[in-house]
Amino acid sequence: MKLLALNCNQCGAPLEVPAKAKFVTCNFCSTQLSVQRTDKVAYTEAIEEIQERTRQMSEDLKHLKKQSAVEDLDRSWRRRREQFMVRSQQGELNVPSKAMATAIGTVTTIGGLLWMWFAMNIGAPGPFPLFGVFFIGTGIFGAMRMSAKADDFRRSHRAYLSKRHDLLS
Ligand SMILES: [Zn+2]
Numbered sequence: 001m002k003l004l005a006l007n008c009n010q011c012g013a014p015l016e017v018p019a020k021a022k023f024v025t026c027n028f029c030s031t032q033l034s035v036q037r038t039d040k041v042a043y044t045e046a047i048e049e050i051q052e053r054t055r056q057m058s059e060d061l062k063h064l065k066k067q068s069a070v071e072d073l074d075r076s077w078r079r080r081r082e083q084f085m086v087r088s089q090q091g092e093l094n095v096p097s098k099a100m101a102t103a104i105g106t107v108t109t110i111g112g113l114l115w116m117w118f119a120m121n122i123g124a125p126g127p128f129p130l131f132g133v134f135f136i137g138t139g140i141f142g143a144m145r146m147s148a149k150a151d152d153f154r155r156s157h158r159a160y161l162s163k164r165h166d167l168l169s
Contacts, residue, residue, distance in 0.1 A: 108139020
């Protein structure tokens with residue numbers, strides 16, 4: 001039988017291994033070794049190390065997958081967030097909020113009341129004071145819509161955060 005002269009890669013002891021053997025146990029340190037062959041050389045490697053390397057690789061792969069899933073989620077949330085944005089009177093983009101809804105409702109109600117008070121005071125004819133009612137109605141409608149949008153946004157944001165949390169845990 002042809003023998004290969006190798007060394008244990010744990011303790012360095014010389015080993016004689018049958019040419020076709022895949023595994024061998026070191027006589028000196030009892031490490032279980034795998035016989036690796038390339039075109040030109042043969043060498044031994046501790047089986048535990050191979051297992052550890054394989055485990056590490058699959059761990060790394062899992063980590064990478066997780067990372068890219070989180071990045072995808074973040075990207076899609078940024079897009080969704082942009083769709084929610086509303087432009088303020090100062091021209092800035094903001095996410096919808098209850099405070100914004102309250103501000104719209106308050107400003108238009110006060111404006112409408114002032115209009116009615118003013119129109120009646122100057123004795124404007126019939127329909128003019130009523131425009132104030134229309135103004136207030138439009139404002140309240142706008143406030144309700146903004147409030148619904150704010151709820152919608154909060155729900156979406158919460159869903160995004162909990163999904164992200166699940167991905168990371
Ligand atoms: Zn050894």
